[in-house]
Amino acid sequence: MTSFPTSLGTSDADSISLLGQDLAHDLMGKVSFGELAFWLLTQRRPTSGETRVFEAVLIGLADHGFTPTAIAARLTYLSAPDAVQGAVAAGLLGGGSRFLGVTEDTGSFLGEALAEAAAAGTADAASALPEIDDAAAWDAIALRAVTSRRDAGRFVPGLGHPVHKTGDPRTPRLIGIDREEGLFGAHLALFEAIGRVHEGVLGKRLPLNGAGVSGAALADLGLPPELLRATVLLARCAGLIGHIAEEMRRPVANSIYLTVDRNARYVEPGSASAE
Amino acid sequence: MTSFPTSLGTSDADSISLLGQDLAHDLMGKVSFGELAFWLLTQRRPTSGETRVFEAVLIGLADHGFTPTAIAARLTYLSAPDAVQGAVAAGLLGGGSRFLGVTEDTGSFLGEALAEAAAAGTADAASALPEIDDAAAWDAIALRAVTSRRDAGRFVPGLGHPVHKTGDPRTPRLIGIDREEGLFGAHLALFEAIGRVHEGVLGKRLPLNGAGVSGAALADLGLPPELLRATVLLARCAGLIGHIAEEMRRPVANSIYLTVDRNARYVEPGSASAE
C-alpha cells in the first residue's frame, strides 16, 4: 500500500504533534500565530526577528478597504449567510495575478536578477554578490536588471501605486524593521537600488510599493517565490474575516448590489452601442 | 449617492489607515498578526492576555494532518498548480458544519445555557451567574443544560473525539492558559462543569474536545457565535498553506488520486450491489 508522507500534524490517543512539536505544550501559548504560519510554510522555525518581519508583512497586506476581493466576499455573504466559509473562499479567489501577484512577481524578479548577478560575479570575486551597503555596486546590478526587463518589453514589478504616487508608507517602514532585526538582505538591497536607478531607464519616477517591498522582504527571509502568494492569501484571509464580521454588524452588500442593479443599462446583444 | 461605511482600511496619498490606526507606524512591527486578526474581527484591540489566548486557539486548530479539507486542497493544487488561491479556497470550503462546526456549536450552546441560567437567576440574586469557582453551582447549571439538550434529542457539542478517547491534550492546556491570563470566564466554567456532569445524564464518559474548548474560550473573549467559524477558518488557512507548501516540495496528491482511481469499482446504475 502506498503511504503518504507528511511532517505536519499527526496524533495518537494522548498527544498531538505538529511540525515535530507537542502541539499543546510546545506551541499553544508559546509561539505566535504568525510564527507558526512561517514554520508551516517553510518547516523551519523562524527567529524572533524573522517572525517580526513576517508578521509585519502579513499586517501590511491584510486589508485595503473595499477592494474587489472584499466586495466579492461581502456579496457572497449576502447571498449565502449560512456558509461563511464560502464568503471567505470567494474573497480569496480574487488572489490572482492582477492585484495580489505583485508580491510574488517582485520576489521572482529580484531572485532572478540576483542569480544572474551572482553568476556573472563568480569569475572575479570571492563573494558573488556585493556587500550589503555597497550602494554603487547594487545600483549597477539594478541598472542591468531594469534595463534588460524594459528591453524585453516587460513591467518592472513592485513599482508604482494608484494612490500613493510619491511614496507608499509601508516601504520605508518595512525596510526599517528589516534593518532593526538585522535581516536586510540582498533582495531588499537590490529593490532599494531599483528605486534609485529606475527613473534613468524608464523615464519616470515611481514609488516602490508595499506589495513589492513585501516580496523582497519575504525573499530575504528565504521564502521561495512560489510560497509568496500563499503568504499573501493568509494575510488577506484576516482582512476578509474582518470584512465579513463588519458586514454582519453593519451590512453594505445589499446597497452595493442595488447600486449596480439600478444602474444596469440593457444593451441589445450584438449591438455596437456599448459603453 | 449611497455611501458605504467601513471602519477597516482606508488610505490617501501619504498614509494608510486600518481600524483607525496608522498602518505603517502603529501596526506594522508593533502588533502580532493574531492581535490584528482579533482586532479586525471585533473592532476592539485585545489585551496581551486576550491575544495570547486567541493565538493559542488559532494554533490548536490550525492543522490535523490529512483531514478531508487538507486532501481537497492538495488535489486542487495538483489539478491547478497555477492558481494557489483555488487550492486554499477549496480547502476552506470544507469548513462547514461537520468538522469545523463544533467550535461555533459549542459557543452557541454555552451562550444559550448561560442566558437561560442568568434569566432564571435574576429574580433572587444580585449577580445572575455563580462565582467563577463555585463548582457546585456550575454543575447545577451544566446538569440542566445537558439534560434539556438530551431531552430535545440533540447532541451536546464539544464532547467526544475519535482519536483522543480519554482526553484531548488541548483542553487542559487552553484552560491553563486562560487561567494564567485571568481570562477563565463563564463559558469555560460551564464547559468544565459539563465535563464533570455529563456522564450521569448521557450514560457514558466523553472527553471535552479541543474544538469545543476553543469555542468556550473564544466566547469568553467576547466573540459572538457567528464569528467563531470565521476564526476557525483563519486558523485552518495557515494549516492549508502549510499543506500546499509541503505538496510543492514532496507531493502526495497524485498518489492519493491514483489510490482512489485504481480501487474504483464500477457498479451498474440502479444496481443494488453497492458497497
Add this chain to the structure above:
Amino acid sequence: MTSFPTSLGTSDADSISLLGQDLAHDLMGKVSFGELAFWLLTQRRPTSGETRVFEAVLIGLADHGFTPTAIAARLTYLSAPDAVQGAVAAGLLGGGSRFLGVTEDTGSFLGEALAEAAAAGTADAASALPEIDDAAAWDAIALRAVTSRRDAGRFVPGLGHPVHKTGDPRTPRLIGIDREEGLFGAHLALFEAIGRVHEGVLGKRLPLNGAGVSGAALADLGLPPELLRATVLLARCAGLIGHIAEEMRRPVANSIYLTVDRNARYVEPGSASAE
C-alpha cells in the same frame, strides 16, 4: 483494500463508459446536455417530456442580470483573470440559502405537506392524494399546509417577488409546459392551490414565483429536495460563464469596484455614526 463504488464514468484502453452507456456512441450527439445532467443527478434516463421540463427549469433560472453572484464572479475575474475557474466558483458560492434556496425550500415544503396529506388520507381512501384536477381537494390541503406554516411562524416558500409583484411570467409558462408533457403532478397541483388560498390565511395576495414553481416542477420529476440546489447551481453556472464572457468583451467590474471605493465612507471603529 477498500474499494470505491461508482456508477458514473469509467474507462479502459478502448472505450469510455458513463452511466453504463458507451460515451462516444450512445451519448455524444444523441442526447442533449440537459438530458445527461438529469441522468447524472438521478442515475435514471429521463423521457423526452421530462427532459423538456428539466431544461425549461434550467433556462428559467440561468441568469437574472446583475445579481450579487454575477457581480462577485465579475469582480473575481477582474482580480484573477488567469483563473476563470475561480470566478465561476466565486459566483456559485453565492448559491446559498438566501437567493437560491427558494427552489429547494419549496420542494421540501410541498413534499412534507403531501406526505402529511397522504398519511391523513390513507385511512379512508384507496388513493392517498386527490385526483390531479380536483381543485377543491387540493385547496383543502393547501389551506392546512399554509395555515400550519403560518402558525409555526415560518415563511411559505415560493410566494412573492421583488420585481414581479403581480405575477412571475415563468410560473404559468412552466406549468403550461408541464401540462403539455403530461407531467403536471401533485407538487404543482398543491403549489397552484397555495396560489389560490394563501391570501385568506396570510392577508395579502402574493405571486407564485419562478424559483418556487421550479422547485415544484422538479419535485414532480422525482428529484428529492437535496438535489434541487444542485440543479439550480448547474443553471447558474451557465449564467455565470455568460457574465464572464461578457466581462471579457465589455468589462464593468472595474467600474463597479471604483463606484464602491469612491463612495466608501470611513467611520471610526466603535463609533455609533454608521449608516
Add this chain to the structure above:
Amino acid sequence: MTSFPTSLGTSDADSISLLGQDLAHDLMGKVSFGELAFWLLTQRRPTSGETRVFEAVLIGLADHGFTPTAIAARLTYLSAPDAVQGAVAAGLLGGGSRFLGVTEDTGSFLGEALAEAAAAGTADAASALPEIDDAAAWDAIALRAVTSRRDAGRFVPGLGHPVHKTGDPRTPRLIGIDREEGLFGAHLALFEAIGRVHEGVLGKRLPLNGAGVSGAALADLGLPPELLRATVLLARCAGLIGHIAEEMRRPVANSIYLTVDRNARYVEPGSASAE
C-alpha cells in the same frame, strides 16, 4: 452616475428578458439548455447543428470518474454537507491548467498555427487557407506547426492519453458529428493533419485526445480560446453534481479520507527520508 451595460438578463414587472429574448415564451420549452449556454457565451444563437456539436463536446467532457476534482468535491461535501455550493465550487477549482487546460491550449495552438499559415498564404492565393479536404496542404501546415513547437521545446497540446494509448474513442466520434453537421472546419482539419504527421517529427505515435479534439471543434464553432475553459467548466459542473448526488446516496468520501489518514507516514521536518 456610471452605468453598467449588459446584454444578458433584465426584467420589469411583467416580463423577463434574456439575451434580448422573452425568457418565458421564447426560451423556456423552446431551446435546449446547451443551446442557451452557447448563446450566453457568444451572444449569438447557434444553429441546430452547432448546438449538437456543442452539446456533444459538453457531454464528452462531463465526467471521467474519480478524477482529482471529483474527489475534492466529494471530500468537501463530506465536510460541509449543508453547503452543496461549496462542494461544486471546490470541484470546479481544479479546473486549471493541468487537467482541464488541454482544451484551451489546443484551441490556442491551432488558432495561432492557422493565423501564421493564413499570413504566409495571403501573398500567393485567393484563399489564405487550403480547401478543407486538401489533406496534403493541411499536412504541410501541420508539419510546420509541430516542428516549430517542438523546436521551441514545448508540448504539442491535444496529443496522448494515459489510458487510451492507441486512440481516444471521443475523437473520431466528435469529428464524425462535425462532418454530419457540415461544421468540420480549419481547426479540425489541422488537428487531424497533426494526427497524421506528428510521428515523423516527434518520433512516437500518439493519439489525438478527446480534450484536444474538443478544443478544435469549439474553435471551429467560433469560440475564442479564452472561452474554452469556461465551456469545460460548465461540462464539468454537470459531472460534479452527479458525483455529489451519488455521494448522497452511496458515500465514499469518508472511506477515501480514512484510506489516506491511515496510510499517512509521519516524517520529521527537515528529514531527507521522504518517499
